[in-house]
Amino acid sequence: AASNTLQLQIERGADADVFAAASTQEPQALFKKGKCSRPVTFATNKLVLLVPKGNPGKIKNVFSLRAGGKKLAIGSKGVPIGDYTRTLLRRLGLSSVLAKNTVSQESSVANVVSKVALGSADAGFAYVTDGRIASDKVQSIRLPRYAQPPVRYQMCAVKPSAAATSFVNAVRSDRGRGLLRAAGFGLPPKG
Numbered sequence: 316a317a318s319n320t321l322q323l324q325i326e327r328g329a330d331a332d333v334f335a336a337a338s339t340q341e342p343q344a345l346f347k348k349g350k351c352s353r354p355v356t357f358a359t360n361k362l363v364l365l366v367p368k369g370n371p372g373k374i375k376n377v378f379s380l381r382a383g384g385k386k387l388a389i390g391s392k393g394v395p396i397g398d399y400t401r402t403l404l405r406r407l408g409l410s411s412v413l414a415k416n417t418v419s420q421e422s423s424v425a426n427v428v429s430k431v432a433l434g435s436a437d438a439g440f441a442y443v444t445d446g447r448i449a450s451d452k453v454q455s456i457r458l459p460r461y462a463q464p465p466v467r468y469q470m471c472a473v474k475p476s477a478a479a480t481s482f483v484n485a486v487r488s489d490r491g492r493g494l495l496r497a498a499g500f501g502l503p504p505k506g
Contacts, residue, residue, distance in 0.1 A: 316422075316423060317390075317394040317395070317396075317422055317423040317424075318336035318337050318338055318340075318341045318394070318395050319341060319393050319394055319395070320422070320423075321334060321336070321341070322334070322336070322341035322342075322344060322345060325345060325350055325351070325473055326345070326348065326350060331473040331474070332472065332473060332474050332476065332478060332479045332482070333470055333471070333472055333473060333479050333482050333483060334351055334470060334471055334473050335357070335468065335469070335470035335486075336395070336468065336469055336470070337360070337395040337396065337424070337442070337466070337468055338395040338398070338399075338466070338467065338468075338469070339354065339356070339467050339469045340395075341395075341469075342354035342469040342470065342471045343469070345471065345473075346471060350473065351471035351472060351473045352471045352472040352475065352479075352483075353471065354469040354470065354471040355469060355470060355471070355483065355487065356467045356468065356469050356503045357468055357469065357470055357483075357486050357487055357491075357495070357503070358467075358468040358495050358500040358501065358502060358503070359465070359466055359467055359468065359500065359501035359502065359503060360442045360443055360444055360466040360468065360499075360500055360501060361442070361443045361458070361463050361466060361501070362396075362399055362400065362403055362440055362441070362442060362443075362458055362463060362464070362466070363440075363441060363442070363443050363446045363455040363456060363457060363458060364376075364377050364438055364439070364440060364455070364456040364458060365427075365428065365431045365438060365439050365440070365441050365445075365446055365449070365453045365454070365455055365456070366431065366437065366438050366453065366454050366456060367431055367432065367433075367434045367436075367437075367452065367453060367454075368451075368452055368453060368454060370454060371434070371437070372385050372386075372437030372438060374437060374438050374456065375456075376456060377407065377409065377456070377458055377459075378407075378409070380409065380412040380415070380416060380438065381409065381411070381412060381415065382415075383412075383415030383416055384415075384416065385416045385417070385437040385438060386416065386417045386419070386435070386436045386437045386438075387412070387413075387416040387417065387418045387419070387436060387437065387438055387439065388418075388419050388421055388426070388427045388430040388431060388435075388436035388438070388439035388440075389401075389413070389418060389419075389420065389421065389427065389439065389440050390420070390421055390422075390423070390424060390427060390440070391420040391421060391422055392420075394421075394422060394423060394424075395424075395466075396423075396424040396427060396440065396441065396442065397420070397421075399440075399464045399466055400440040401413075402464040403440070403458060403462050403463065403464055406461070406462040406464075407459065407462045419435075419436065421439075424441050424442060424445055425445075427439040427440065427441050427445075428441050428445050428446075428448075428449050428453065431449075431452075431453050432449050432452035432453050433452075438456075442466070443455065443499050444498055444499040444500055447498070447499045467503070468500070470483055470486065471483075492505075
């Protein structure tokens with residue numbers, strides 16, 4: 316589920332040992348409410364514009380969306396991918412593409428990727444790692460580096476237990492970092 320949905324479930328008492336989110340906002344909010352340990356950043360990511368294999372919408376780059384008339388999938392406001400997308404578009408001076416195209420607001424990045432992979436959308440904004448996972452059905456179009464919002468993944472132990480602490484430490488270990496890098500994630504400095 317989306318990070319904001321999982322945060323709400325934990326706040327309402329859902330049983331969880333560890334919470335990992337695609338942003339810093341949700342773990343920090345849980346920490347402030349005393350619902351988890353101090354969050355740690357364990358990975359980073361970047362946004363890409365996904366198009367279906369074969370690119371039937373003939374989208375060359377993000378600026379192609381200015382023409383309008385496309386079906387675009389984005390995350391809803393409050394969902395990390397949706398907030399990151401809006402930040403990226405604002406930095407590019409392209410916020411108007413949300414009014415010029417038919418936009419579906421999705422509750423998770425998985426839904427964005429599915430819409431694009433199934434051809435229900437001409438394009439959608441997702442993370443580099445999601446584009447890699449679905450690379451048999453989608454193509455990733457790089458987005459300008461200068462417009463990329465800082466995407467930081469954080470996690471925290473919801474239940475103070477040896478198992479939760481061990482899991483967080485395993486993700487942050489050299490082996491865990493190697494697995495994250497192999498999956499396409501960026502890594503924060505060690506510490």
